[in-house]
Structures are given as C-alpha cells and as structure tokens.
Amino acid sequence: MERLGDLQLRILRVLWQHGECTVAQVQQHLAGEQSRVLAYTTVATMLRKMEARGLVRHRSQGRRFLYQATVSDEQVSQRLAGYLLDRLFEGSLAQMVNHLLEHRQVDPQELDRLEELIRRKKGESGT
Amino acid sequence: MERLGDLQLRILRVLWQHGECTVAQVQQHLAGEQSRVLAYTTVATMLRKMEARGLVRHRSQGRRFLYQATVSDEQVSQRLAGYLLDRLFEGSLAQMVNHLLEHRQVDPQELDRLEELIRRKKGESGT
DNA sequence: CAGGTAGTACTACCAAAGTAGTATTTCCGT
DNA sequence: ACGGAAATACTACTTTGGTAGTACTACCTG
Known part of the structure; x- marks a missing residue:
C-alpha cells in the first residue's frame, strides 16, 4: 500500500464517501468533481487493477460489481502524511x-x- | 513539477543540503543514507531525466557535471503538502x-x- | 606515450499508472 | 423473442520512474 496514484486516490475517496459503488457510480462521482469525464472502461480497468493490489474488493449484485475500499481513509492518510513528514520535514x-x-x-x-x-x-x- | 518519484526526491534533498554536486557526490550522499548503493549510471541517468523535466540543471567543470536543484525545498514542500492537505484533509x-x-x-x-x-x-x- | 580511470551518452528493460478500445455476455424492455 | 443496452474481460498503448549495462571519450599518471 505504498505508492498511490492520483486516480487511485480519487477513486478511494469516492468509495470512502459513498460506500459500495458500481463502476458507473464511481465514474459519475469522479465526473462530479472538476475533471473531465473518464471512459467507463477506464474506471473499470482501474478498479480491477486496484483490486489486484488489494486496495478495493468487490461483490456481485446480479451481473454488476459493487466495489468497496479495503483500505481505510485513516490508513492511507497516515501512510501518506507520514511519508511526507519524514521526507520533507524530518519528521x-x-x-x-x-x-x-x-x-x-x-x-x-x-x-x-x-x-x-x-x-x-x-x-x-x-x- | 507535479508528481515526484522517490529517488527524485531523495536526490533533490541531497542537492538542497549540499548545493552543487557531481554525480559521484550525489551517489555518495545517497549511499550515506540507509539504502543500498545505486549504480553510478543510475544516478547519472536519473539526473539527466530530472534535468529534462527541469528539476535540476548542470554546468560543466572540466568534463564533469555539477548539478544543482532548480526547484526549491520550499516549492516542493508546499506543492506536496498542499496536495496532501487538499486530497486527504479537505484543505x-x-x-x-x-x-x-x-x-x-x-x-x-x-x-x-x-x-x-x-x-x-x-x-x-x-x- | 600507453593504459587505466572517471565521466558522460546512449540504449534497454521492467513495473505501474492511466487511458481506452474491442469482444463477449447477459439482461431487460417492447 | 429479439435487439439494444449495460456489464465485465481482455488487450493494448503511452508515460514515467527506476535501474543499469555498454560504448565512447578524455584525462591523468607512471
């Protein structure tokens, strides 16, 4: 759970905030932010990659997947803030x-x- | 000056701390930290890539290059800390x-x- | 002057993030 | 029942970071 890309973080934020989401919902919430709309498959692919890395997990609802974060806001915040603190401000x-x-x-x-x-x-x- | 890799940051820290350095000096200072020794060419290559990105610049001293950071500690800290602050703690x-x-x-x-x-x-x- | 050394340039390769197209399947509505 | 919509799976490509080998060059030292 070391390095976290930008999109990955944005997706996690969506999941933290909204709980379980379908791909479409994640896509919508991401689009709701300022940024341009990502292709549906982009979001789906990213979610699959994140699942492979253990950042999220899914369960099936019909033929649709519901994704949810497996890492907590707390964990990630701590990790990233600690990283920065140590690297740039000598702790x-x-x-x-x-x-x-x-x-x-x-x-x-x-x-x-x-x-x-x-x-x-x-x-x-x-x- | 958005995304900054781990090694890149470590190199910048060396340059901030020691000012102008040759490749060999950067390599030594990096080795001085905890981590394993990087090949000379690894450091040299990274410095060249960083120069292409505008993070450092060099001047020649004989046939040797002296590298120096072109971005300040301040700038980087602000950027990264701000990034985190906004992304994880709502500013x-x-x-x-x-x-x-x-x-x-x-x-x-x-x-x-x-x-x-x-x-x-x-x-x-x-x- | 010759040979090793120290330096840079170039090339290569892998992994991960990001982006998205195509293929396949399945479900739902008319 | 059938056609389109919606969903996932698979594949592909680009960029960047990280790592390092090889090639070429120039300098210095004995």
Whole structure:
C-alpha cells in the first residue's frame, strides 16, 4: 500500500464517501468533481487493477460489481502524511505546520481549532 | 513539477543540503543514507531525466557535471503538502494535525513549538 | 606515450499508472 | 423473442520512474 496514484486516490475517496459503488457510480462521482469525464472502461480497468493490489474488493449484485475500499481513509492518510513528514520535514510536525502556515492561507477558525487540539494533546500526555 | 518519484526526491534533498554536486557526490550522499548503493549510471541517468523535466540543471567543470536543484525545498514542500492537505484533509490544516497527533508519536517539545507557532500566527493576523 | 580511470551518452528493460478500445455476455424492455 | 443496452474481460498503448549495462571519450599518471 505504498505508492498511490492520483486516480487511485480519487477513486478511494469516492468509495470512502459513498460506500459500495458500481463502476458507473464511481465514474459519475469522479465526473462530479472538476475533471473531465473518464471512459467507463477506464474506471473499470482501474478498479480491477486496484483490486489486484488489494486496495478495493468487490461483490456481485446480479451481473454488476459493487466495489468497496479495503483500505481505510485513516490508513492511507497516515501512510501518506507520514511519508511526507519524514521526507520533507524530518519528521517534525512543527516544521510542517510552520511551513503550511507560511505558505497557505489559513482560516482563523483553523488556528483556534489547532490551538485547542494542542492544548488537549498536552493535557492528555501530561496525565 | 507535479508528481515526484522517490529517488527524485531523495536526490533533490541531497542537492538542497549540499548545493552543487557531481554525480559521484550525489551517489555518495545517497549511499550515506540507509539504502543500498545505486549504480553510478543510475544516478547519472536519473539526473539527466530530472534535468529534462527541469528539476535540476548542470554546468560543466572540466568534463564533469555539477548539478544543482532548480526547484526549491520550499516549492516542493508546499506543492506536496498542499496536495496532501487538499486530497486527504479537505484543505484543513487542523484536520491534518489532528490526524497526525493521533497516529504518530509527537515529541512534547514539538507540541510546545507548535503552540508557539500558532500563537505567533494569531498575533500577526490580528495586527 | 600507453593504459587505466572517471565521466558522460546512449540504449534497454521492467513495473505501474492511466487511458481506452474491442469482444463477449447477459439482461431487460417492447 | 429479439435487439439494444449495460456489464465485465481482455488487450493494448503511452508515460514515467527506476535501474543499469555498454560504448565512447578524455584525462591523468607512471
């Protein structure tokens, strides 16, 4: 579950968000995003490849397949975020946050939430 | 400057850290990390491919090439972190931090630094 | 000066992602 | 019952990353 392509990630997001989907549904949800419409077979092929890699699984409903993710949002997020953290910020969360605070607009509410998170985290580790 | 392979990133990191390098130097620094030693030509080829993509450039020193990165640490970090943030955390920094706080060990010092960062950020936006 | 060494150039190959066409099957509606 | 629609299976092709061998060249050293 190392490297994850762009389309693969988009498909996983669809499945996380909508649960079991037919190929057609996945295709529609992908199209619902900004991007251009992918051929039905493109989506189907990608799903088959992802199944071979263990990222999704399917069951049959009539002659149609219902796909669902076998990896969780959590798992993937952790893996990818950890990857980035280690490779670009020497594993330092503070360094990463610092970077993002400097280079992206951050909603003031976000800052409040962040502050709260840290307070809470400090509390629990102190206990 | 979208997708960045693993080796490519490692090479960039070497160049960011050490500045201009010959192929041999890049190879050595890569070997200095944990991983197995790559063939000299592997490194050379990768550098040539990266130059074609505009990630690095070279100048000649005698018959030897000195490579240097043309993209900055900043740029790459921003791009990759932003990518992840948008794709997995709906652009919410707090969500990402929350996730990382839950799933990784975080040094208490890191929490302090984080707190400080946020305080500072709030201060400056308030002004 | 000759021969090894260090350098680059070129070529090749594999795997994976992404994209999609064609073939085959099956189901459903009229 | 039949024809078209819908579904999956199979095949194919392109690009990119990663890895490295071979060929060619030039330099330096004894």
